[in-house]
Amino acid sequence: MSKAAKYSPETRERAVRMVFEHQNDHASQWATIESVAAKIGCTAQTLCNWVRQAERDQGLREGLTTSEREKMKALEREVRELRQANEILRKASAYFAQAELDRRFKR
Structure with a gap:
């Protein structure tokens, strides 16, 4: 506990x-x-x-009241998750952009 x-x-x-x-x-x-x-x-x-x-x-x-604190924690958690998702999407985008450039130069 x-x-x-x-x-x-x-x-x-x-x-x-x-x-x-x-x-x-x-x-x-x-x-x-x-x-x-x-x-x-x-x-x-x-x-x-x-x-x-x-x-x-x-x-x-x-x-802050208890309910406001809980809401704040939930919003902070959501922001953290969205930032992580954005970082993953940013890295994936860079990876696929680089793969597309490599494919063009290999032709």
Whole structure:
């Protein structure tokens, strides 16, 4: 299992919800995050990252939402594949052009 998938989406959602629900019980959001992280068994920084992303998804914080990030990754992958295809076509075109020149000179 990869590091990114160590915790289930349900665990992540529950932990973030706990931070939001118990935020008023602690002196700061970080204190809440540390408390909840200890209970679910992840690092405080990991939980902080989940909370920050949830805040972006809810429009409470600037940045890309989860769906925007997924779309960006898909578009970047598509651009990479298209560049590879263009490079293959460019090389094939040069190869066949050279073969055509060689054929003309052999006549």
